[in-house]
Amino acid sequence: MDIFTIFVSSILINNFVLHYFLGICPFLGVSKKLDSAFSMGLSVTFVMTITASVSWLINHLILIPYNLDYLQIVSFILVIASLVQLVEMFIRKMSPPLYQAMGIYLPLITTNCCIMGLALLIALKDYGFIEAVVFGVGSGIGFTLAILLMAGIREQLEISDLPEPLRGASIALIVAGIMALGFLGFSGMIK
Amino acid sequence: MKNRTLAEDFYKGLWQENPIFRQLLGMCPTLAVTNAVINGIAMGLAVAFVLIFSSVIISSLKKIFPPQVRIASYIVIIATFVTIADRFLQAFFPSISKSLGPYVPLIVVNCIILARQEAFSSKNPVGRSFIDALGMSAGFMLGLLILSSIREILGSGTFLGYQVLGSWFKPWLIMILPPGAFMTLGILLALAIQIEKKLKSRS
Numbered sequence: 327m328d329i330f331t332i333f334v335s336s337i338l339i340n341n342f343v344l345h346y347f348l349g350i351c352p353f354l355g356v357s358k359k360l361d362s363a364f365s366m367g368l369s370v371t372f373v374m375t376i377t378a379s380v381s382w383l384i385n386h387l388i389l390i391p392y393n394l395d396y397l398q399i400v401s402f403i404l405v406i407a408s409l410v411q412l413v414e415m416f417i418r419k420m421s422p423p424l425y426q427a428m429g430i431y432l433p434l435i436t437t438n439c440c441i442m443g444l445a446l447l448i449a450l451k452d453y454g455f456i457e458a459v460v461f462g463v464g465s466g467i468g469f470t471l472a473i474l475l476m477a478g479i480r481e482q483l484e485i486s487d488l489p490e491p492l493r494g495a496s497i498a499l500i501v502a503g504i505m506a507l508g509f510l511g512f513s514g515m516i517k
Numbered sequence: 518m519k520n521r522t523l524a525e526d527f528y529k530g531l532w533q534e535n536p537i538f539r540q541l542l543g544m545c546p547t548l549a550v551t552n553a554v555i556n557g558i559a560m561g562l563a564v565a566f567v568l569i570f571s572s573v574i575i576s577s578l579k580k581i582f583p584p585q586v587r588i589a590s591y592i593v594i595i596a597t598f599v600t601i602a603d604r605f606l607q608a609f610f611p612s613i614s615k616s617l618g619p620y621v622p623l624i625v626v627n628c629i630i631l632a633r634q635e636a637f638s639s640k641n642p643v644g645r646s647f648i649d650a651l652g653m654s655a656g657f658m659l660g661l662l663i664l665s666s667i668r669e670i671l672g673s674g675t676f677l678g679y680q681v682l683g684s685w686f687k688p689w690l691i692m693i694l695p696p697g698a699f700m701t702l703g704i705l706l707a708l709a710i711q712i713e714k715k716l717k718s719r720s
Binding site for chain 1: 541544545546548549589592593596597599600603604618619622623625626627628691694695696697698699700702703704706707708710711714
Protein backbone atom coordinates (compact mmCIF):
# COMPACT_ATOMS: atom_id res chain seq x y z
CA MET A 327 0.00 0.00 0.00
CA ASP A 328 1.36 3.41 -0.85
CA ILE A 329 1.38 6.25 1.64
CA PHE A 330 -1.60 8.09 0.19
CA THR A 331 -3.77 4.96 0.36
CA ILE A 332 -2.82 4.42 4.00
CA PHE A 333 -3.70 8.05 4.77
CA VAL A 334 -7.12 8.00 3.11
CA SER A 335 -8.09 4.57 4.34
CA SER A 336 -7.14 5.36 7.94
CA ILE A 337 -9.43 8.40 7.85
CA LEU A 338 -12.44 7.04 6.04
CA ILE A 339 -12.41 3.27 5.71
CA ASN A 340 -10.56 1.86 8.69
CA ASN A 341 -11.83 4.66 10.89
CA PHE A 342 -10.64 4.13 14.46
CA VAL A 343 -14.01 4.64 16.06
CA LEU A 344 -16.36 3.22 13.48
CA HIS A 345 -14.29 0.31 12.20
CA TYR A 346 -11.85 -0.70 14.96
CA PHE A 347 -14.13 0.38 17.85
CA LEU A 348 -11.22 2.10 19.56
CA GLY A 349 -11.74 5.19 21.65
CA ILE A 350 -15.44 4.57 22.28
CA CYS A 351 -15.27 6.08 25.79
CA PRO A 352 -14.30 9.62 24.70
CA PHE A 353 -16.46 9.20 21.61
CA LEU A 354 -19.52 8.76 23.84
CA GLY A 355 -18.34 10.86 26.78
CA VAL A 356 -16.96 14.03 25.20
CA SER A 357 -19.30 14.31 22.21
CA LYS A 358 -22.01 16.42 23.83
CA LYS A 359 -20.64 19.79 22.71
CA LEU A 360 -18.96 20.65 19.43
CA ASP A 361 -16.09 22.70 20.87
CA SER A 362 -15.08 20.17 23.52
CA ALA A 363 -15.30 17.43 20.89
CA PHE A 364 -12.94 19.45 18.72
CA SER A 365 -10.43 19.89 21.56
CA MET A 366 -10.56 16.18 22.27
CA GLY A 367 -10.01 15.35 18.61
CA LEU A 368 -7.10 17.78 18.44
CA SER A 369 -5.43 16.27 21.51
CA VAL A 370 -5.93 12.72 20.26
CA THR A 371 -4.48 13.56 16.84
CA PHE A 372 -1.50 15.23 18.47
CA VAL A 373 -0.74 12.37 20.87
CA MET A 374 -1.36 9.77 18.17
CA THR A 375 1.20 11.31 15.85
CA ILE A 376 3.86 11.29 18.57
CA THR A 377 2.92 7.81 19.79
CA ALA A 378 3.10 6.39 16.27
CA SER A 379 6.69 7.52 15.83
CA VAL A 380 7.91 6.75 19.37
CA SER A 381 6.31 3.31 19.58
CA TRP A 382 7.70 2.40 16.16
CA LEU A 383 11.20 3.43 17.26
CA ILE A 384 10.96 1.47 20.51
CA ASN A 385 9.62 -1.59 18.76
CA HIS A 386 12.23 -1.60 15.99
CA LEU A 387 15.29 -0.30 17.84
CA ILE A 388 14.92 -1.99 21.22
CA LEU A 389 12.31 -4.74 21.37
CA ILE A 390 12.89 -6.58 18.09
CA PRO A 391 16.75 -6.52 18.01
CA TYR A 392 16.95 -7.90 21.56
CA ASN A 393 14.10 -10.42 21.16
CA LEU A 394 12.07 -8.71 23.85
CA ASP A 395 8.77 -8.70 22.01
CA TYR A 396 7.01 -10.29 24.99
CA LEU A 397 7.57 -6.97 26.77
CA GLN A 398 5.62 -5.14 24.06
CA ILE A 399 2.44 -4.57 26.08
CA VAL A 400 4.21 -3.43 29.26
CA SER A 401 6.64 -1.13 27.47
CA PHE A 402 4.02 0.44 25.19
CA ILE A 403 1.71 1.32 28.04
CA LEU A 404 4.53 2.80 30.14
CA VAL A 405 5.88 4.77 27.20
CA ILE A 406 2.45 6.14 26.37
CA ALA A 407 1.77 7.13 29.97
CA SER A 408 5.07 8.98 30.38
CA LEU A 409 4.83 10.48 26.90
CA VAL A 410 1.45 12.01 27.62
CA GLN A 411 2.80 13.45 30.85
CA LEU A 412 5.79 14.96 29.03
CA VAL A 413 3.64 16.40 26.26
CA GLU A 414 1.36 17.96 28.84
CA MET A 415 4.26 19.66 30.66
CA PHE A 416 5.79 20.79 27.38
CA ILE A 417 2.58 22.36 26.11
CA ARG A 418 1.88 24.07 29.41
CA LYS A 419 5.28 25.79 29.22
CA MET A 420 5.42 26.51 25.51
CA SER A 421 1.90 27.35 24.46
CA PRO A 422 -0.68 28.36 27.07
CA PRO A 423 -3.51 28.88 24.52
CA LEU A 424 -3.01 25.37 23.18
CA TYR A 425 -2.93 24.08 26.75
CA GLN A 426 -6.20 25.88 27.39
CA ALA A 427 -7.72 24.14 24.38
CA MET A 428 -6.66 20.58 25.14
CA GLY A 429 -5.23 20.62 28.66
CA ILE A 430 -7.89 18.73 30.56
CA TYR A 431 -8.22 16.08 27.89
CA LEU A 432 -4.56 15.11 27.78
CA PRO A 433 -4.40 13.06 31.01
CA LEU A 434 -7.59 11.28 29.99
CA ILE A 435 -5.89 10.07 26.84
CA THR A 436 -3.37 7.93 28.72
CA THR A 437 -5.77 5.08 29.31
CA ASN A 438 -7.54 5.65 26.06
CA CYS A 439 -7.60 2.50 24.03
CA CYS A 440 -7.13 4.31 20.72
CA ILE A 441 -3.55 5.31 21.58
CA MET A 442 -2.54 1.84 22.78
CA GLY A 443 -4.47 0.34 19.86
CA LEU A 444 -2.53 2.50 17.44
CA ALA A 445 0.82 1.32 18.83
CA LEU A 446 -0.30 -2.32 18.66
CA LEU A 447 -1.80 -2.03 15.18
CA ILE A 448 1.40 -0.48 13.83
CA ALA A 449 3.40 -3.37 15.29
CA LEU A 450 0.86 -5.87 13.92
CA LYS A 451 0.76 -4.44 10.40
CA ASP A 452 4.54 -4.24 10.15
CA TYR A 453 4.58 -0.69 8.82
CA GLY A 454 7.78 1.21 8.02
CA PHE A 455 8.53 4.43 9.89
CA ILE A 456 6.97 6.89 7.40
CA GLU A 457 3.93 4.65 6.94
CA ALA A 458 3.49 4.41 10.72
CA VAL A 459 3.54 8.18 11.15
CA VAL A 460 1.11 8.71 8.27
CA PHE A 461 -1.16 6.03 9.73
CA GLY A 462 -1.03 7.84 13.09
CA VAL A 463 -1.91 11.24 11.63
CA GLY A 464 -4.67 9.77 9.46
CA SER A 465 -6.20 7.84 12.34
CA GLY A 466 -6.18 10.96 14.48
CA ILE A 467 -7.96 12.93 11.77
CA GLY A 468 -10.42 10.08 11.36
CA PHE A 469 -11.15 10.12 15.09
CA THR A 470 -11.64 13.89 15.02
CA LEU A 471 -13.98 13.59 12.04
CA ALA A 472 -16.10 10.92 13.76
CA ILE A 473 -16.32 12.74 17.10
CA LEU A 474 -17.17 16.07 15.40
CA LEU A 475 -19.96 14.52 13.33
CA MET A 476 -21.26 12.82 16.45
CA ALA A 477 -21.19 16.05 18.48
CA GLY A 478 -23.07 17.89 15.74
CA ILE A 479 -25.79 15.25 15.73
CA ARG A 480 -25.97 15.07 19.52
CA GLU A 481 -26.45 18.81 19.89
CA GLN A 482 -29.60 18.36 17.84
CA LEU A 483 -30.64 15.23 19.75
CA GLU A 484 -30.50 17.14 23.04
CA ILE A 485 -33.46 19.26 22.02
CA SER A 486 -35.51 16.51 20.41
CA ASP A 487 -38.22 14.58 22.19
CA LEU A 488 -36.98 11.03 22.72
CA PRO A 489 -38.53 8.16 24.69
CA GLU A 490 -36.83 8.14 28.07
CA PRO A 491 -34.88 4.82 27.90
CA LEU A 492 -33.30 5.89 24.63
CA ARG A 493 -31.84 9.11 25.96
CA GLY A 494 -28.09 9.43 26.49
CA ALA A 495 -25.78 6.61 25.56
CA SER A 496 -28.38 4.35 23.89
CA ILE A 497 -29.34 6.79 21.17
CA ALA A 498 -25.68 7.80 20.77
CA LEU A 499 -24.79 4.17 20.03
CA ILE A 500 -27.63 3.79 17.54
CA VAL A 501 -26.58 7.00 15.80
CA ALA A 502 -22.99 5.70 15.73
CA GLY A 503 -24.34 2.54 14.08
CA ILE A 504 -26.00 4.57 11.34
CA MET A 505 -22.80 6.58 10.90
CA ALA A 506 -20.79 3.37 10.63
CA LEU A 507 -23.24 2.23 7.96
CA GLY A 508 -22.52 5.41 6.05
CA PHE A 509 -18.76 5.02 6.42
CA LEU A 510 -19.07 1.43 5.17
CA GLY A 511 -19.89 2.97 1.82
CA PHE A 512 -16.34 4.35 1.56
CA SER A 513 -14.86 0.86 1.54
CA GLY A 514 -15.55 0.64 -2.18
CA MET A 515 -13.09 3.48 -2.75
CA ILE A 516 -9.95 1.36 -2.42
CA LYS A 517 -9.67 -2.09 -3.88
CA MET B 518 -21.25 -0.34 52.14
CA LYS B 519 -20.56 -1.61 55.68
CA ASN B 520 -22.68 -4.68 56.03
CA ARG B 521 -22.52 -6.01 52.54
CA THR B 522 -22.30 -9.78 52.44
CA LEU B 523 -20.04 -11.68 50.07
CA ALA B 524 -23.04 -12.77 48.03
CA GLU B 525 -24.00 -9.14 47.47
CA ASP B 526 -20.45 -8.37 46.38
CA PHE B 527 -20.91 -11.03 43.73
CA TYR B 528 -24.43 -10.29 42.56
CA LYS B 529 -23.98 -6.56 42.15
CA GLY B 530 -21.61 -7.26 39.25
CA LEU B 531 -24.32 -9.23 37.46
CA TRP B 532 -26.93 -6.52 37.25
CA GLN B 533 -26.83 -3.55 39.62
CA GLU B 534 -23.30 -2.56 38.60
CA ASN B 535 -23.03 -4.62 35.43
CA PRO B 536 -19.96 -3.26 33.65
CA ILE B 537 -21.50 -3.21 30.18
CA PHE B 538 -25.14 -2.31 30.68
CA ARG B 539 -25.00 -0.15 33.78
CA GLN B 540 -21.51 1.35 33.97
CA LEU B 541 -20.73 1.50 30.23
CA LEU B 542 -17.19 0.31 30.85
CA GLY B 543 -15.10 -1.72 28.46
CA MET B 544 -17.10 -0.78 25.39
CA CYS B 545 -14.28 -1.26 22.88
CA PRO B 546 -13.82 -5.04 23.25
CA THR B 547 -17.55 -5.46 23.79
CA LEU B 548 -18.33 -4.03 20.40
CA ALA B 549 -15.33 -5.39 18.56
CA VAL B 550 -15.24 -9.09 19.40
CA THR B 551 -18.92 -9.98 19.61
CA ASN B 552 -19.39 -10.94 15.97
CA ALA B 553 -19.26 -14.63 17.00
CA VAL B 554 -20.15 -16.30 20.30
CA ILE B 555 -16.82 -18.11 20.52
CA ASN B 556 -14.90 -14.82 20.35
CA GLY B 557 -17.16 -13.35 23.02
CA ILE B 558 -16.48 -16.30 25.34
CA ALA B 559 -12.72 -16.13 24.75
CA MET B 560 -12.69 -12.39 25.46
CA GLY B 561 -14.83 -12.85 28.58
CA LEU B 562 -12.47 -15.52 29.91
CA ALA B 563 -9.37 -13.44 29.15
CA VAL B 564 -10.83 -10.42 30.96
CA ALA B 565 -11.91 -12.64 33.89
CA PHE B 566 -8.38 -14.06 34.20
CA VAL B 567 -6.75 -10.64 34.18
CA LEU B 568 -9.32 -9.03 36.47
CA ILE B 569 -9.33 -11.80 39.10
CA PHE B 570 -5.56 -12.17 39.33
CA SER B 571 -4.78 -8.47 39.33
CA SER B 572 -7.51 -7.80 41.93
CA VAL B 573 -6.10 -10.45 44.25
CA ILE B 574 -2.51 -9.28 43.84
CA ILE B 575 -3.32 -5.59 44.18
CA SER B 576 -5.56 -6.00 47.21
CA SER B 577 -2.92 -8.08 48.98
CA LEU B 578 -0.14 -5.61 48.14
CA LYS B 579 -2.17 -2.42 48.61
CA LYS B 580 -0.21 -1.27 51.69
CA ILE B 581 3.13 -1.38 49.84
CA PHE B 582 2.30 1.03 47.01
CA PRO B 583 3.05 4.71 47.68
CA PRO B 584 -0.13 6.61 46.76
CA GLN B 585 1.60 8.80 44.16
CA VAL B 586 2.63 5.92 41.92
CA ARG B 587 -0.24 3.55 42.64
CA ILE B 588 -1.89 3.87 39.21
CA ALA B 589 1.41 3.19 37.47
CA SER B 590 1.99 0.13 39.67
CA TYR B 591 -1.53 -1.16 38.94
CA ILE B 592 -0.91 -0.76 35.22
CA VAL B 593 2.33 -2.75 35.35
CA ILE B 594 0.63 -5.59 37.26
CA ILE B 595 -2.33 -5.60 34.86
CA ALA B 596 0.00 -5.53 31.85
CA THR B 597 1.85 -8.57 33.19
CA PHE B 598 -1.32 -10.64 33.37
CA VAL B 599 -2.49 -9.40 29.98
CA THR B 600 0.82 -10.55 28.50
CA ILE B 601 0.32 -13.98 30.06
CA ALA B 602 -3.23 -14.24 28.68
CA ASP B 603 -2.12 -13.05 25.24
CA ARG B 604 0.82 -15.50 25.05
CA PHE B 605 -1.40 -18.34 26.30
CA LEU B 606 -4.01 -17.73 23.59
CA GLN B 607 -1.32 -17.45 20.93
CA ALA B 608 0.23 -20.75 21.98
CA PHE B 609 -2.85 -22.92 22.52
CA PHE B 610 -5.67 -21.29 20.52
CA PRO B 611 -3.93 -19.60 17.56
CA SER B 612 -7.12 -19.26 15.51
CA ILE B 613 -9.00 -17.47 18.30
CA SER B 614 -5.98 -15.32 19.03
CA LYS B 615 -5.90 -14.34 15.38
CA SER B 616 -9.58 -13.40 15.21
CA LEU B 617 -9.34 -11.36 18.43
CA GLY B 618 -6.34 -9.54 16.97
CA PRO B 619 -5.14 -6.52 18.96
CA TYR B 620 -8.09 -6.68 21.36
CA VAL B 621 -6.43 -9.11 23.80
CA PRO B 622 -3.41 -6.84 24.41
CA LEU B 623 -5.89 -3.96 24.62
CA ILE B 624 -7.37 -5.45 27.81
CA VAL B 625 -4.56 -3.52 29.50
CA VAL B 626 -6.33 -0.22 28.83
CA ASN B 627 -9.78 -1.68 29.47
CA CYS B 628 -11.50 0.66 31.89
CA ILE B 629 -13.26 -2.16 33.79
CA ILE B 630 -10.02 -3.51 35.18
CA LEU B 631 -8.44 -0.26 36.31
CA ALA B 632 -11.79 0.99 37.62
CA ARG B 633 -12.25 -2.06 39.86
CA GLN B 634 -8.72 -1.77 41.23
CA GLU B 635 -9.17 1.89 42.04
CA ALA B 636 -12.74 1.60 43.33
CA PHE B 637 -12.63 -1.72 45.15
CA SER B 638 -9.43 -3.76 45.42
CA SER B 639 -7.33 -0.91 46.77
CA LYS B 640 -9.73 -0.48 49.69
CA ASN B 641 -10.98 -3.96 50.53
CA PRO B 642 -9.49 -7.23 51.84
CA VAL B 643 -8.34 -9.97 49.50
CA GLY B 644 -11.38 -12.23 49.88
CA ARG B 645 -13.92 -9.56 49.05
CA SER B 646 -11.84 -8.25 46.16
CA PHE B 647 -11.72 -11.77 44.74
CA ILE B 648 -15.51 -12.12 44.95
CA ASP B 649 -15.99 -8.66 43.51
CA ALA B 650 -13.70 -9.46 40.57
CA LEU B 651 -15.55 -12.75 40.06
CA GLY B 652 -18.91 -10.96 39.97
CA MET B 653 -17.69 -8.25 37.62
CA SER B 654 -16.20 -10.79 35.22
CA ALA B 655 -19.42 -12.80 35.32
CA GLY B 656 -21.40 -9.66 34.54
CA PHE B 657 -19.05 -8.77 31.69
CA MET B 658 -19.25 -12.33 30.34
CA LEU B 659 -23.06 -12.19 30.52
CA GLY B 660 -23.12 -8.98 28.50
CA LEU B 661 -20.72 -10.38 25.90
CA LEU B 662 -22.77 -13.59 25.63
CA ILE B 663 -26.07 -11.76 25.09
CA LEU B 664 -24.61 -9.39 22.51
CA SER B 665 -22.64 -12.04 20.63
CA SER B 666 -25.56 -14.51 20.58
CA ILE B 667 -27.85 -11.92 19.02
CA ARG B 668 -25.23 -10.90 16.49
CA GLU B 669 -24.18 -14.42 15.52
CA ILE B 670 -27.71 -15.83 15.22
CA LEU B 671 -28.99 -12.92 13.14
CA GLY B 672 -25.76 -12.27 11.28
CA SER B 673 -24.82 -15.78 10.19
CA GLY B 674 -27.73 -17.96 11.34
CA THR B 675 -25.43 -20.00 13.58
CA PHE B 676 -24.71 -20.37 17.28
CA LEU B 677 -21.18 -21.40 18.26
CA GLY B 678 -20.75 -22.46 14.63
CA TYR B 679 -23.81 -24.77 14.55
CA GLN B 680 -26.65 -23.95 12.19
CA VAL B 681 -29.68 -22.96 14.28
CA LEU B 682 -31.86 -21.16 11.79
CA GLY B 683 -33.11 -23.11 8.77
CA SER B 684 -32.13 -22.54 5.17
CA TRP B 685 -35.13 -20.19 4.78
CA PHE B 686 -33.20 -17.61 6.82
CA LYS B 687 -31.17 -15.13 4.87
CA PRO B 688 -28.38 -13.91 7.22
CA TRP B 689 -28.39 -10.20 8.00
CA LEU B 690 -24.84 -9.44 7.00
CA ILE B 691 -25.06 -6.06 8.69
CA MET B 692 -25.18 -7.69 12.12
CA ILE B 693 -21.62 -9.01 11.97
CA LEU B 694 -20.31 -5.74 10.54
CA PRO B 695 -19.55 -2.71 12.78
CA PRO B 696 -22.95 -0.96 12.34
CA GLY B 697 -24.76 -4.02 13.72
CA ALA B 698 -22.60 -3.92 16.84
CA PHE B 699 -23.41 -0.29 17.59
CA MET B 700 -27.13 -0.62 16.95
CA THR B 701 -27.60 -3.88 18.87
CA LEU B 702 -25.77 -2.50 21.91
CA GLY B 703 -27.76 0.74 21.72
CA ILE B 704 -31.05 -1.15 21.73
CA LEU B 705 -29.86 -3.46 24.55
CA LEU B 706 -28.86 -0.43 26.63
CA ALA B 707 -32.28 1.13 26.16
CA LEU B 708 -33.86 -2.19 27.21
CA ALA B 709 -31.65 -2.36 30.32
CA ILE B 710 -32.71 1.15 31.34
CA GLN B 711 -36.36 0.25 30.80
CA ILE B 712 -36.06 -2.97 32.87
CA GLU B 713 -34.32 -1.08 35.67
CA LYS B 714 -37.13 1.48 35.68
CA LYS B 715 -39.76 -1.27 35.92
CA LEU B 716 -37.87 -2.97 38.75
CA LYS B 717 -37.58 0.30 40.67
CA SER B 718 -41.25 1.20 40.31
CA ARG B 719 -42.26 -2.25 41.57
CA SER B 720 -40.17 -2.21 44.74
